[in-house]
Amino acid sequence: VEIEVRRPAVPDRAFERFVETDGSRLRRALVARFGIDPGNDAANDALAHAWSHWSSVSTMANPVGYLFRVGQSASRRYRRWQRHVVVCTFDEAGASDVYDEGLVASLGRIDHRQRVAVLLVHGYGYSYREVAEVLDVSVAAVTNHVHRGLGALRSQMKEQGRTMEEQG
């Protein structure tokens, strides 16, 4: 494993750059993993951890993957009331159609790794490599998660459509 040893001349700027780029990928992944509120809380905790341990985090081979695990650990205290993960909600301001609401419900029911992979790759357009980095798994594993996740979503959406047709 290659470890990039660097000590930025101006750590604050390096940290800000990290937050702007990897930080948003981290936040999106944690929201996809745990839902909108717990995910954001976990991302805040992970970034706070990054700040307070910046000298070591900045030299890691895969800081975003490490911080995803930090966020996972932190998320435990933020999970509440949810039987299924809710990655976003639709109110009047975010009015959407029935399909999108069904999709969010389906996303909440599929395997969490598949959900993160599907949303990052197809929702946000990250590369498989970028997603593999966050989840700290191989590109092949991400490919599998995406493939299976899309399959699971298709069958759930199909089922929902059938139910809606039956209900008139």
Add this chain to the structure above:
Amino acid sequence: MNEPTDRLLAGLRRVAVRMDEQSQSSARIERPYTTVNLVSPRRPLATWIVAAMTLAVVVASVIAVTNGGDRTQVFGAGGSRLLLQAPGWAITRHDEADEGGSTHFETTYRSGDRRVDLHQRPRGYNDEFMQGSSDFTVLGHEGVLLPSGTELRAFWRDGQWDLELRGGPLDEAEFRVLLGSIALVDETTWEAALPETVVRPADRARVAAEMLTGVPLPPGVDMATIAQSARQKDRYQFGVEVVKPVLCGWMAQWVDARRTGDATREKEALDALQSSHEWPVLLQMAVEGDYPEAAWSSIDQLADDATGEGAAQRFRSGFNC
């Protein structure tokens, strides 16, 4: 690409946009009680940085900050305890963690499907929330009430401690009743209110021994210190405390044996780590949280020459070995 797939992918892109919108809006809070614009309840980056710096300064100085004559309540073992005593509400979880030279207390209360958490942290954590005028008083201390989605949050300060009550679903009147029911109690009353799932200091040695049943211990690991802490722990968090030195010890042996070419010790460590998939303590913890899963994901890569050393390194940094 068939049409259902097109539709699905377009839907995923809309969901992603909505996730980003809500991530941004969740960093703000509407506060109908005053016209003061408050900053994030979720601590945006800048605030975190300020908070981290503030905490570092406080810890480094080791000198109690003067606070305009406020008394400083002594909390925790040997001091008073804050107990929410509203009828129908009971503690379901309590955890105390040492962080940055101070102690953080976190207590979960439930009543049916409603839940509140009482956080008690070193002074400074509430700075960003206590800029408006007071909305309530708890034990003589004025505080600020904020709605946050389906939750309500209340912030107040008692000497060197910042307190937050957060939870829901509750309406404001119900939440205020909860705030009004918070009382200072002695250790005996507090102990009586704790559920069995909280590991008390006196039980630490026994529970640690139970958790380590069937767990191979690495040479030289000292589990005695775990029993010496005065902290009351949530069982899951106590499991982390107990298991971490064991996992780290075996991982250190694996790395060392690999470096020195000692195949026997390397295999012994690998066998022990791989057996963690069957450790009752981790299987129990896996139901509640991701600690075991995160450990196993690294351990499972050890046997592969291509990924082993990287996995060990990630494990040791990620788990603060």
